[in-house]
Amino acid sequence: MKFTKMHGISNDYIYINCMEVTPERLSELSIEMSDRHTGVGGDGIILICPSEVADFKMRIFNADGSEAKMCGNGSRCVGKYVYDYGLTDKNVVTLETLAGIKTLHLHVNKGKVDSVTVDMGEPVTSVREIPVIYNNEMMVNAPVDTSCGVVEMTAVSMGNPHGVVFVDSLDNVDVHGLGRELEIHPMWPDRANIEFAQINSPSEITMRVWERGSGETMACGTGACATAVAAALTGRTGDRVTVHLLGGDLEIYRNPDDSHIYMTGGATTVFEGVYERQS
Numbered sequence: 001m002k003f004t005k006m007h008g009i010s011n012d013y014i015y016i017n018c019m020e021v022t023p024e025r026l027s028e029l030s031i032e033m034s035d036r037h038t039g040v041g042g043d044g045i046i047l048i049c050p051s052e053v054a055d056f057k058m059r060i061f062n063a064d065g066s067e068a069k070m071c072g073n074g075s076r077c078v079g080k081y082v083y084d085y086g087l088t089d090k091n092v093v094t095l096e097t098l099a100g101i102k103t104l105h106l107h108v109n110k111g112k113v114d115s116v117t118v119d120m121g122e123p124v125t126s127v128r129e130i131p132v133i134y135n136n137e138m139m140v141n142a143p144v145d146t147s148c149g150v151v152e153m154t155a156v157s158m159g160n161p162h163g164v165v166f167v168d169s170l171d172n173v174d175v176h177g178l179g180r181e182l183e184i185h186p187m188w189p190d191r192a193n194i195e196f197a198q199i200n201s202p203s204e205i206t207m208r209v210w211e212r213g214s215g216e217t218m219a220c221g222t223g224a225c226a227t228a229v230a231a232a233l234t235g236r237t238g239d240r241v242t243v244h245l246l247g248g249d250l251e252i253y254r255n256p257d258d259s260h261i262y263m264t265g266g267a268t269t270v271f272e273g274v275y276e277r278q279s
């Protein structure tokens, strides 16, 4: 099976062209291909499929085999994939996801896409829709008991659930311990992605992420958007922020006219290969 390994600021996935044929047993496939010792290695797999309502459809499976509704970094790489492989010659591409249709604005340089701006749509803060179990309409700076003490969490969905914890400094945060614990906290019916964020200024945030189904990753696009939304909601930042992640930077902008979130960042192809299925 042919594949392309790509990353969006080091959030790496294995991309499979399913325009004609879709492999079977996708959860198992994601688990085995994502393995960094016995597979290709990645944070999961992403399928590029035909769509009846948009130019293309994206499906994403985490490294543990769970299917997610949306992937920010992945959507930018899908934009690069479809343009660079000649599946489209458009600079504005619509992408169907399980979280709705997203619009990709491709930035082409010397015939190839090097960065993409994604209209991520409106963030969701209603606890019922996220979903998160909490005794209020929104969960903002809510105290949560953990084995490391009480943390304050703000819940946001960017098509997938995120819990954002603001800290004074990222230096002393046990991202793996606390991330794992909060991902599966009973407040989240579908588990959640957990962001730990430090505010550097009203326009700059540094963030680490523990992703649902993949563990700590180098970056998370939906996570950066959710963090920017939570930071603005709690009066910490304005409408435009740079989010620094372990793998690079994302520019996040909230358009006050339509409340949509726009994410801009790089998309990179690493290598192509042919995979021999193990199961």
Ligand SMILES: N[C@@H](CCC[C@H](N)C(=O)O)C(=O)O
Residues within 6 Å of the ligand: 011, 060, 062, 067, 068, 069, 070, 071, 072, 073, 074, 160, 161, 193, 211, 212, 213, 214, 217, 219, 220, 221, 222, 223
């Ligand atoms: N890395 C992604 C998000 C991938 C899905 C996530 N782990 C989930 O289960 O919701 C991004 O860049 O947004």
